[in-house]
Amino acid sequence: MINVTSDTIPWLAKGTPGYSFFADPPKQPPVPKYILSATQSEETTPQRRIANRGTEVFVAAGCEIRCVDLRFLKAQYEEELEGTGKTTQSSTKPERRYQVLNIPELDFTIHQLDISPDGQYLAIVGEKRVAVCLLPSPGFVRSSYEKLRAVCRQIGTTYHNESSDKTVRVVWHPFGVQGSSLVILTSDAYVRVYDITMDQETTCEVPDQVFDLNALAGRERQRTSFIPDPESFEPASCCFASGDLCWRPFSLYILMRGGDIYALCPIVPSRWVPSENYLHSLQRELSTQVDALEDFIDVTRSGKLALRQQAKWLEEVLNQEAARRSSSINRRDQEFYFTRPESVNPTPKLQGPFLLQPAPIDTSAEEVYACDIIHTTSDPVATISVVWSNANIDVFLEFEPIQARWVGKKLRQKSPEEDKNLPIIATFETIKLKTPLPENHARKHWPVFMENPLIGEVVFIAHYAGVEAVDMSEWLRGLKLVADPEEGEDFIAKQLQRTQGSVVKKVVDSGKTLPNLTHSIVGCLVLQDSYVGYILIASSETSVYAADFDIPFEFRNTVDPEDVLILANPPKSSLATYIPSISMPLYDPPITLREPPGLYHFIAANVHRNPQLMKGPLHYNAESLEILRQAREQVKREYEKFTSVAEIMYTHAKQQKAEYERQLLKVHEIITRQEGIVARNVKNRLQNLEKDQKELKAKFDAAFRGLIKNGHGGSGEIVVVKTEREREWEAELQKIVEKTGFVEKGKEKEIEEEVKKGLEKRTEQVKVIWDEMKPIVGKNVDENETGVASGSVDRCDGVPEELRKKKVAELREMLRKEFVPRFHQLP
Incomplete structure (x- = not known):
């Protein structure tokens, strides 16, 4: 479970530069909202005003985007603390220590920020408008400039403007080339995909793909005006599936305000680069499914068609990879990417709505709407979580990933066969948070999820009263123990009923007084860094909150393979060659000892075949002599068999005796060491060890602050890399300074x-x-x-x-x- 070691962080407390970074009002006043007409509603949109690239944090305030490195803030605070011997908190306004992105093109109030997977682009989302800016290189946020110029482009001004529908979610495609594939979901049930190239304005204006969810679902859209049905087909949020299993990187889950879940798979950019070994893993998975077709008689026609299309799609992609490898003009320094296959229709099929079995428990009789969705992958299942406007959470289990399916040449109504084969996810639990609800929360309150960079089984929910942590690790660990493929579904269902549900813990309490929507969290950030720590930062319209977490024991010894020091002559250990027998499997005697003797079966067979000869007196003739000869051979075979078994048992008994003697020696050694340890003053040793640990930590922090101050990162490498020309220019300037x-x-x-x-x-x-x-x-x-x-x-x-x-x-x-x-x- 998440363990909060402190609900305050000194270098982010009120009166410090860190607090002012999140809480200072913008220099430019926010754009005034238009006067709402009588037909318009005062609905809100999701707020995600904080984003991070490592320890570099970007915060939206009105039309302004600020950036700072948290390592630099902490190092400066500790340096001043050591220099003055007292805290730097005061009533006076702290010194400005952050930069502002100089983007004159931004003339709308920012609601959401989202950084591309490679950290190169920043998606800037307003209520209806969207822009993308090219972020400065890592390290430039520590420069002395007050403003950093950033190249920015407005996205789809024809579709995303003040007269269009609201933008509910913007996500980056995980396989986009240099993180340049942007997916935008609007409240009019359109999904638009932009493959952005900053120096080509057309790519920012014209979407590469447009998916009309109403058309894909077989619904008719009104031509005069479209008023979405809030309880059925108004999108609330979307997310890409996590993990690299099967088609998950191409799977987009879409949540409707009424709670229905749909999926689009596959969404493929025009240019994409998969992760390492993904294509070969997908090829193995597809081969397994094709081989399994022979064992299943009740495979539908649509299922066979989908497998044929998947095989054709993958074959074209593998041909592109083979052409790249065999090309003689290809160079290693050239950028290579895959293009979208044309062998199948690029439009994915809208799968859903998902069947929820059993149906979630309705915990509220009031009007509520679904707000956000998150997909997390764990062994052996994946989880899909949905949060509602009353801050209730539904947790579902996805045992099988979504498969790729494409539409035909013409869109048509769904067939009865397709309605019967809807995707199914299992309802695990419904979590009701014990927080008082403010008035009119249904349309004005929009809680959102926040991923955990360290523990995937723990997610955070930011809502009107603070931030909650939902820990699913315990029951997921128990499910892994019982998830045996040989066990039936009934056994797994019984084990799930016995397991405890998720553990919920309040991390930030922003509504300690009466519930008020002004206390809603508008931005939340969770990060883990070797110097900054494992922390959470959240901000509302009126305040800033922070919490420091304790890193779980199983994550403390995770070491980057690049940081491992390999010793040429590792020290020898006396325990290295000792393998305790308790870790070995138990000895199972041969089955020969449990079987009846073969001579018994031989006699019984002959009695049944020739009863007079076997039951009468013995006469030496050819027939009796043959039976005696066969009996002799049978006894000889059994004797040899039992002799080999006896030799094996004797060897195991001998080894067991040696092992028993060795264990006696080890027990004697442990007792001797224990007596020696008890004889010493353990308390003083622990105190000295704790003192040495604090001294080492202080030295490490001082060295790390020096690296940060001199422009170095946590790994010791220079963040801002200077070219040879820049170094020559600095040397020339130094000579001029000396001469003048x-x-x-x-x-x-x-x-x-x-x-x-x-x-x-x-x-x-x-x-x-x-x-x-x-x-x-x-x-x-x-x-x-x-x-x-x-x-x-x-x-x-x-x-x-x-x-x-x-x-x-x-x-x-x-x-x-x-x-x-x-x-x-x-x-």
Whole structure:
């Protein structure tokens, strides 16, 4: 379970730069809302105003987007804390320590932020409008610039403008090339896919694919005006499936406000790059399904058609990969991506609505609407969670992933066969949060999910009264133990009924007083970093909240393979070769010992075949001798068989005796070590160990702060990489500074004193030289006046007169400069 070690973080407390980063009002006032007409409703849209790229956090405030590195904030706070010896919280306004993205094109209030999987693009979502900006390179958010220029493009201005329908969700495709495939879901039941290239305006204006959910579901759309039915077919949210199993990376789950769940699979961008080994895994999965067709007689015609289309689709993709490998002009530094196959219709089939078995428990008689959906993958099942406007949560189990299906050449009404084969998910539980509901919460309250980067079985829900953590790890772990393919469905169902449900814990309580929608969480962030820690940050319209979590024990020893130090000569351990027998399987005696003797069956068979010979007196004839010979052979075979079994049992008994003796030695060794440990002062040892641990942690934090301050990341590598030209330019600037005498601020007086001393010394030296040269100069002047020819050689030193005059002029110029010193200062 999530363990909250602290509900406050000092470097994010009120009065610190971290708090002002999240809570400062925007410099530009938010865009005023249009006056609502009588027919319009005061519905809200989901709020996700915080996004992160590692420890770099981006926050939306009005039309403004701020960015900061949390490592830098924490390092600065601890540095000031060590320097002053007291906290930096005060009533005065803290110093501004964050940057603002300079995007003049943004003229709408931002409701949602979403960063692409590769961290290159930022989707900026308003109530109806959408934009995408190119984020600065990692590390530039620590620069000294107050504003960072970012290239931004408006997305689909024809479809997403102030007169269009609301934008309910924007997600990035997990396989988009450089994270450039954006999926937009609007309240009029349209899904639009944009394959964005920033230097091509057409890709930002015209969607690559458009899916009309009404048409795919066989519903008729009104031509004059479309008013969505809030209880049936108005989209609320969507999400891509998690994990790489089968078709999940291409599966988009769509939640309707009435609670129905649909799926579009596959959604394939025009350019896409799969994860490593995904195609081969998909090929194996598809081959298994094709082989299983022979064992199932009741396979429908649509199921066979779907498998043929999947095989054709995958074959075209594998041909693209083979062509890339065999191409002689291909280079490793060239970017390669797959294109969308054309062998099948690119429009996916709308699968659903999902059958919920059993139906979820209706815990409220009031008007409620579904708000958000999240898909998490765990072993052995996946979970689909839905949160409602009253903050209730439904948890479903998905035992089999959605399969790829495509529509025909013409859209048509669903057949009765398709209605019977709707996808099924199992209802596991309905969680009712014990929080008082504000008035008119149905349409004005929109809770959202937040993923957990460390523990996939734990999800967070941000709503009007704070943030809740839902831990599903316990019952998922129990389900993994009973999920034996040989067991029947009844056995698994009984075990599920016995297991405890999810554990819910309140992490942030923003509505401690009366419930009010002004306390609703508008942005939530969960991240885990070696320096920042495992933390949660949430903000409302009026305040900022933070919580520090304890990392579970099973996640503390997770080490990146790149950080593992391989020793050339690892130390030898006396326990390395010891394998306890308790970890080995129990010895199972051969089945031969439990079988009846073969001679018994031999006699019984002969008695049944020749009863007179076997029951009468023994007579030595050919028939009796043959029976005795066969009996001898049978006894010989059994003797050899039992002899080999006895040898095996004797070997195991001998090993068991050796193992027993070794265990006695180990027990004696453990007792000896235990007596030695008990004899020592364990309490003092633990105290010393704790003291050493704190000292090591303090040294590590100090070293890490130094790396962050000098522009280094947590792994020790420079975040902002400088090119050779930039380094040469900096070296040239340094030379100019040294030659021109530029000094840094605060060191003017020290440099001025040093210059004065140097000038005085040099002035005395020049005076001595001048006194020595004055007679010679005067003599040369007299000779020139008496008519000595120019260029004649002086009798004293043989120096030409022209050269002498030139050097004297240079000396006088030097003296003039020495007596008029000038000092420069950097701006």
